[in-house]
Amino acid sequence: MSSDPRPAKPKFIPNRGELKRKAVNFKKGMELKLDDGMRSKLDGLVQASANAFLDESAARIKALREQVANMPADPEARKNLVEEIREEAFQIKGMGGLFGFPLLTEFAKSLHDFLKETDDDLDELQQEIVSIHVDTMYVVIAHKIAGSGGALEAQLRASLKAAVEKAKHKHG
Amino acid sequence: MSEKIDFSHVRFLIVDNNRLMGKLVKDILGMLGANQVTMARDYDGAITMLRSGNVDVCITEWNLKPRSGLELLDFIRNDATSPDRMLPIIMLTANSEMEYVVESRDKGVTEFLAKPFTADGLYRRLVMVIARPRDFVSVKGYFGPDRRRQQLPFDGPDRRDSGN
Numbered sequence: 001m002s003s004d005p006r007p008a009k010p011k012f013i014p015n016r017g018e019l020k021r022k023a024v025n026f027k028k029g030m031e032l033k034l035d036d037g038m039r040s041k042l043d044g045l046v047q048a049s050a051n052a053f054l055d056e057s058a059a060r061i062k063a064l065r066e067q068v069a070n071m072p073a074d075p076e077a078r079k080n081l082v083e084e085i086r087e088e089a090f091q092i093k094g095m096g097g098l099f100g101f102p103l104l105t106e107f108a109k110s111l112h113d114f115l116k117e118t119d120d121d122l123d124e125l126q127q128e129i130v131s132i133h134v135d136t137m138y139v140v141i142a143h144k145i146a147g148s149g150g151a152l153e154a155q156l157r158a159s160l161k162a163a164v165e166k167a168k169h170k171h172g
Numbered sequence: 173m174s175e176k177i178d179f180s181h182v183r184f185l186i187v188d189n190n191r192l193m194g195k196l197v198k199d200i201l202g203m204l205g206a207n208q209v210t211m212a213r214d215y216d217g218a219i220t221m222l223r224s225g226n227v228d229v230c231i232t233e234w235n236l237k238p239r240s241g242l243e244l245l246d247f248i249r250n251d252a253t254s255p256d257r258m259l260p261i262i263m264l265t266a267n268s269e270m271e272y273v274v275e276s277r278d279k280g281v282t283e284f285l286a287k288p289f290t291a292d293g294l295y296r297r298l299v300m301v302i303a304r305p306r307d308f309v310s311v312k313g314y315f316g317p318d319r320r321r322q323q324l325p326f327d328g329p330d331r332r333d334s335g336n
Contacts, residue, residue, distance in 0.1 A: 004312050006310050006311055006312050006315060007310060007311060008311070008312050009311070010309050010310070010311040011309070011310045011311065012307055012308070012318065013258070013307060013308040014307050015258070015306060015308065016258065017305060019182065019228050019229070019260065019302055019305060020302060020303060020305055022181045022228070023177050023178050023179065023181050023182050023302050023303075024175055024176070024177055024178075024302065024303050025175075025178060026173045026174070026175060026176065027176065028176060028178050029177045029178035029205065030177050030178075030179070030204060030205065031174060031176060032174070032175055032176070032177065032299050032303055034291075034292055034295045034296075038203075038204075039291065039292055042203060042204075042291035042292070042295075043291060045196075045199055045200060045291070046196065046200075046291060049192065049196050049199075052192060053192060056192060087235075090235055090266055091193075093266045093268075093287075094193070094265070094266025094287030094288060095192070095193060095266075095287065095288060096288060097287075097288030098196075098287065098288035098289060098290075099288075102288075105288055
């Protein structure tokens with residue numbers, strides 16, 4: 001017998017409406033549909049943080065590159081490093097596109113998806129695939145590659161794919 | 173005369189472990205006129221803020237450590253000690269895949285917005301939770317907003333008719 005106290009038949013509870021009463025009126029405030037002027041201001045606000053994002057990400061990715069290149073021997077340290085990379089990939093996946101770097105989001109998502117399916121103790125091939133991703137992301141950040149559909153972006157995308165395939169082939 | 177939202181009366185809680193992201197969301201809310209915005213970086217910090225009773229809308233990332241934003245959502249909706257089980261919750265997360273949307277919805281999230289987001293996207297979610305509040309449903313296995321969306325009139329072009 002289930003201990004869930006909730007009813008078997010749906011019980012509908014009307015919204016109290018307190019928040020709406022508190023904030024919605026006909027005199028003061030913003031239109032329910034964002035006007036172009038405010039949208040432009042908000043976009044400007046986001047873009048004003050883009051440089052901070054690039055600087056912070058560049059510093060962290062640079063540090064990660066060095067750590068990945070010198071993977072620690074201690075299993076616990078390796079595990080922590082993989083977790084750090086996973087977290088960094090997650091953060092960049094969420095922020096790249098927001099600040100105008102959709103390619104960065106794409107590569108970070110690829111890395112994050114890859115790490116979601118691996119153990120914390122990477123084998124040689126996995127280390128190389130992670131390293132290729134980190135390097136590619138660093139290129140995007142260092143060169144501030146802001147688009148996603150141009151020739152340069154296509155080339156980077158192809159390079160990442162080719163490098164991953166080559167690593168897979170090398171490690172059998 | 174059309175409806176307006178005055179954000180200056182709304183108390184927001186932002187829960188995100190990323191400093192830059194948290195600050196950006198706070199700045200966006202500030203530009204919209206909100207001046208009562210508190211921030212937490214993890215589950216425990218959020219619970220402390222919620223218990224203070226000064227929160228009208230919670231905007232949380234899923235990926236919090238050690239306990240997740242989904243656990244926070246579960247606490248708010250289902251814990252006997254929750255300060256407000258009907259609190260509007262926006263899941264703003266880089267866990268953007270459909271499985272996360274579905275899981276959030278099944279736990280009773282009010283709105284879901286995937287990162288990277290746009291300011292306009294965030295604004296629309298805020299309008300939904302504040303100006304278009306949904307009734308709640310309590311049924312075996314679920315407590316949360318009624319998942320049947322209201323059918324609102326749409327005055328834009330219908331893309332299905334234009335072949336796009």
